[in-house]
Amino acid sequence: MKLLHHQQLREWSKLRSWRNFGWLALDYACVLLVAGCAVGFHIVCQEQGYYWAWELPVVLLAVFHLGILQHRIALMGHEASHGLLLPSRVWNDRVANLLCFYPLFSDIRLYRKRHVGHHLHPNDHEQDPNLFGGKVERIWAKFPMGKLKFARCFYLMFFWPPFVLRNLLDLFLTLSAGTQGAAGTVARKSPLPLLGRIWFILSSLLLVSCVAFGVRSWPLLLCMTALAVCVWAWHPAQAFSAEGGMTPKVLKQNALQKLSFNAMLLLVVGVLSERFGGQVVVAFIVLWVCPLIYVFPYLMLLREIYQHANAGTEDLDNSRIMHVDPFTRWALLGYGNDYHLAHHLYPNIPHDRLAEVHDALLRESGDYAKAVAESYGVVQAPPGRRSILDLLAR
Template sequence: MESPAPLTRQELNRGVVALKHPNHTTNLYYLAQEYLFLALAIGLPIAFFRWTRSLGYPLWANLPGYLVSIFFIGAIQHRLSNLTHEAGHYALFKNRYMNELVSDLCCIFLLGATTQNYRVSHWGHHAYVNDPEKDPDLIRLKQHQEYDFPMAKGRFCLLYVILQMLPKQSLKYLWGRAKIAVLGINEGAFAETKPVYGSMPTTLLRIAYYSAGIALLTWQGWWIYLLLFWIVPIVTFYPLFMLLREIAHHTNVPDNSTYRNSRVFRPGWLEGFCIFPYGQAYHLPHHLFPSVPHYRLDEAHELAMRYPEYRNNTTICGGFFLSSPKDRQMPTVLDLLSQPA
């Protein structure tokens, strides 16, 4: 079979136009899927605890299952935030009001933030990728902790995995995110985008949302469940997955040129679920075509591979720690971080 004919940049852009239109149904399925995952991750350990208690087992017998639970809840929190990333590009749903409202109510309000606060900073990141004075993400990460790359694999795992799980580092990272997405405090460049609905409706919506949540938790006596199955993962595994994804996307890249400032990833299912959900494995094509919904980024990448400049400059690697199940010879992200770019 002959290879498809190469494309010019203009032909590539025309081909991508057909991929840029979100619909009203696909992400409803993904959102329902996340809530099912969340129900299982919370419900199963609670049911197991009640069963072991009825049999007289000690409390510590539930610890392994609880750790697995908060690991996956942290991943689900990360996945929900990535659906808000889609909404930040108006790619969650075709209708902008639906895009904003569903993202706020079903995804990012659960994490204390708003879609609009996230958007203005994230668009600044897109405009100034890896610019040390203007990229809001890079500025925030350097404030969190700044080390030189390349870095030995063992040192990276110590600094960015083991120590990151400790409260001091975890809360420091979360505060950097919260200043932007919760409080709307921006450093570096940010986009003056017009809100879908104004600041007053957003504030009233947040007040109503959290008031209803507090009332429900108090009425049902569920505060302990909030602590164990939401707050604990949000200060442990959630920031870990967020940080690893951010590092994978832009750290120790060859340079900041258009086709070399990020990567394409081929993770296995676990790292795909936890670190690279919803199109995050196709980060380079996302930066080139930010309006393309996550479920069509693979098509955008395959189309772009017919453009010689993209194909010849794109770094394709496996997962973060694990090699790609599709090609064991691909370097992992950890390999790339430990070698000169």
């Protein structure tokens, strides 16, 4: 394939970090707005003495939209995994962890470890980490698939908890537990990541227990945090294996950063619970943890299917370009994921320049123009065009 001119690529590769931070700020503002409206409606219902069932539709709608916003935050984390958030690799990862990965109980190193393999072997049933965990047999082998069957197998399955929770398990094994499914586990010399997860689980249980029994939680949480910091300080940096260009010292600092974030999260929830009551913990679980468990993994799977199912393994057929309605683009294919083939060809170009890359490739590369699969709409396409579901069915 004819490549684009290097001067064009240099221009497109320039980071405009302020734009990404602006989009992230907007996503988090929407999180606060949606959660605030749900909490406000709950307070009004309580004051008016309404039966709790009146709140259910509003809460479910809020959970769905918060899951979408979590997915958008994760997509910005995907940008950061390519080093496209900040010019400095160390600060790119630190800021991405604080703003994108830690709030989703993940880590940029674990995500990048899998995502690099996906870019090296897209759609390869043996080597693409995105297809580990039996996803080839459970999902990819079903394609090509007609529209009605797709709606039955995927759209309606959103309302079947075992289907969604099975996808959550795939996501957890890769992004939180540090494993890579069928390929084995991520080797670590240090037990600190495991100890950190145990500390967070025990601290969370302690917080819930204190709220349930009316005990002040923050002194106990502070003691547990101090103990965890002592374990971190005692742990030698040499116990961390250098990886991805990061020294053991930087990895140890990142461990402290994650510990600090989790400790602050628990302390804030604990202090707010003592001020406003145990409903703060319930609100956090319902409006943040539940979308993360149920809506977020479903959106991750659906996006992967749109991008890669029924596609090949070569450079020009491993994904597609998708022109979709504004809501689908916002909820599912934001931050350049609608131009996913262009991203696979040039993964170091920021998301807001991928449309220009696609247009340039159509003009300058006959191979690309001939091979690219473009879709228009999700279910139904204009006359003479193909929708995403048409591409999944051919």
